[in-house]
Amino acid sequence: MSQSTIAPPERQAAPGSGSPLGNGLKQRHLSMIALGGVIGAGLFVGSGAGIAAAGPSIVIAYAVSGLLVMFVMRMLGEMSAANPASGSFSVHADRAIGPWAGFTAGWMFWTLLCVGVAIEAIGAAHIMTGWFPGTPSWVWVLAFMALFCGSNLAAVSNFGEFEFWFAALKIGAIALFLGLGVLAVLGVLPGTSSPGASNLVHDGGFLPNGVDGLLVGLLASVVAYGGLETVTIAAAESQDPVKGVAKAVKTTMWRIAIVYVGSMLLIVTLLPWNDPAVVEDGPYAATLDRLGIPGAGQIMNVVILVALLSAMNANIYGSSRMAYSLVSRGQGPKALGKVSGRVPRRAVLASSGFGFVTVLLSYWYPDTLFAWLLNMVGGVILVVWGFIAVSQFVLRRRLEREAPQKLTVKMWGFPYLTWVALAGVAGVLVLMAMDGDTRVQVIFTGGLTVALAVTGYVMQRRAAATAAPGAAEAAEAAEAAEAAEAAEA
Numbered sequence: 001m002s003q004s005t006i007a008p009p010e011r012q013a014a015p016g017s018g019s020p021l022g023n024g025l026k027q028r029h030l031s032m033i034a035l036g037g038v039i040g041a042g043l044f045v046g047s048g049a050g051i052a053a054a055g056p057s058i059v060i061a062y063a064v065s066g067l068l069v070m071f072v073m074r075m076l077g078e079m080s081a082a083n084p085a086s087g088s089f090s091v092h093a094d095r096a097i098g099p100w101a102g103f104t105a106g107w108m109f110w111t112l113l114c115v116g117v118a119i120e121a122i123g124a125a126h127i128m129t130g131w132f133p134g135t136p137s138w139v140w141v142l143a144f145m146a147l148f149c150g151s152n153l154a155a156v157s158n159f160g161e162f163e164f165w166f167a168a169l170k171i172g173a174i175a176l177f178l179g180l181g182v183l184a185v186l187g188v189l190p191g192t193s194s195p196g197a198s199n200l201v202h203d204g205g206f207l208p209n210g211v212d213g214l215l216v217g218l219l220a221s222v223v224a225y226g227g228l229e230t231v232t233i234a235a236a237e238s239q240d241p242v243k244g245v246a247k248a249v250k251t252t253m254w255r256i257a258i259v260y261v262g263s264m265l266l267i268v269t270l271l272p273w274n275d276p277a278v279v280e281d282g283p284y285a286a287t288l289d290r291l292g293i294p295g296a297g298q299i300m301n302v303v304i305l306v307a308l309l310s311a312m313n314a315n316i317y318g319s320s321r322m323a324y325s326l327v328s329r330g331q332g333p334k335a336l337g338k339v340s341g342r343v344p345r346r347a348v349l350a351s352s353g354f355g356f357v358t359v360l361l362s363y364w365y366p367d368t369l370f371a372w373l374l375n376m377v378g379g380v381i382l383v384v385w386g387f388i389a390v391s392q393f394v395l396r397r398r399l400e401r402e403a404p405q406k407l408t409v410k411m412w413g414f415p416y417l418t419w420v421a422l423a424g425v426a427g428v429l430v431l432m433a434m435d436g437d438t439r440v441q442v443i444f445t446g447g448l449t450v451a452l453a454v455t456g457y458v459m460q461r462r463a464a465a466t467a468a469p470g471a472a473e474a475a476e477a478a479e480a481a482e483a484a485e486a487a488e489a
Contacts, residue, residue, distance in 0.1 A: 028164065047283055055205075056206045076249070081246050096394035105383070106325065108452060149348065181263070181291075215435070331459075
């Protein structure tokens with residue numbers, strides 16, 4: 001990466017135009033990716049810690065952070081519908097702020113996805129060793145890494161098919177959970193009686209741990225929403241990118257409201273928030289057990305495994321396309337830019353390889369190197385959201401002047417809600433810095449951001465200096481041509 005150069009904006013080919021990548025993703029793929037993308041392992045597992053900290057007020061935490069995510073996705077959708085690109089927000093930051101910003105946002109997100117691959121592979125292997133005692137976890141990690149690396153090497157349609165069926169299983173599971181939960185709350189599910197509002201007001205009330213507990217729940221909920229951005233990356237390889245992005249973004253609101261906020265409300269209504277099973281077994285499995293659903297724990301293990309494998313598949317895809325986009329703009333090693341079979345296979349291998357190395361680090365240095373990596377990516381998604389907000393503010397003004405017909409998706413209440421979103425991102429980062437458990441993540445993420453930004457800026461200045469003589473000659477030639485035309489006139 002250090003030997004690459006960043007081409008000045010005027011020298012770049014418009015990302016997404018004439019791309020050598022395929023367009024094998026169909027509308028049904030994008031629709032299901034958009035629907036299933038909000039249902040991740042963070043929701044099924046990580047939400048337990050949030051409930052334990054915030055109690056019933058976790059509903060407020062998910063609603064507030066969900067509103068922030070809706071704003072971010074709407075802004076990202078506006079830019080991606082106007083200019084679809086496999087680099088998504090990295091390309092938008094490049095155009096709006098400068099190559100250094102696209103470089104920073106892109107490689108930060110790439111690191112986040114690669115570390116995510118490792119975390120998901122380890123989690124999936126843990127479930128498999130529980131089902132097959134005595135089998136080494138590394139065998140399962142290797143099998144899953146090989147499976148999804150291989151599928152992403154073959155064709156983009158393979159990624160689409162995997163995600164289609166993964167998403168269908170997740171959507172079916174969450175729909176069944178929501179249906180059973182509503183019936184139980186109404187008291188019409190056989191063998192259950194309606195709890196009413198007792199679990200919402202007893203055991204310390206709606207805010208049992210005060211505002212501090214609510215803030216911890218808010219931080220936990222923000223992490224659970226990460227990954228929604230992948231649909232805008234995938235849209236660039238679809239048959240109708242503009243339509244795909246528009247449809248996916250426009251359905252974000254009800255998907256977040258039903259899947260996240262709705263399920264949290266059902267869980268804290270049906271189950272005491274301080275039930276140890278909420279953390280030990282996971283809130284969804286604990287709720288199903290309370291409803292007397294046979295084999296609830298194993299059912300949720302299957303769903304969680306599907307969610308983990310889906311995230312692995314999506315992260316390998318997203319990281320490879322982000323790396324390819326960065327390289328195609330002169331912001332990464334040229335060796336990763338080769339495309340064969342309309343797939344950036346070297347970028348897929350590099351992204352998968354980094355993920356596998358990260359898995360090894362988790363075994364060899366769990367308390368040092370792997371811990372550092374986890375801390376470095378802890379606040380990355382918030383930094384990326386910040387770049388999205390600033391980019392949208394700049395590009396919206398530019399589009400209104402130069403190409404208003406491209407604004408097929410518009411950010412609500414512009415520019416006021418853009419500022420609200422940016423303030424929300426800054427506010428969450430401040431809360432993380434104030435909390436002892438997450439302060440180290442802010443420090444490490446800040447260090448990574450500064451290091452990449454400085455590197456990108458230095459490379460941008462070098463590229464500009466190298467291109468300056470040619471630019472001056474072009475300007476002189478243009479002036480000479482204009483003078484000749486004037487003389488003829």
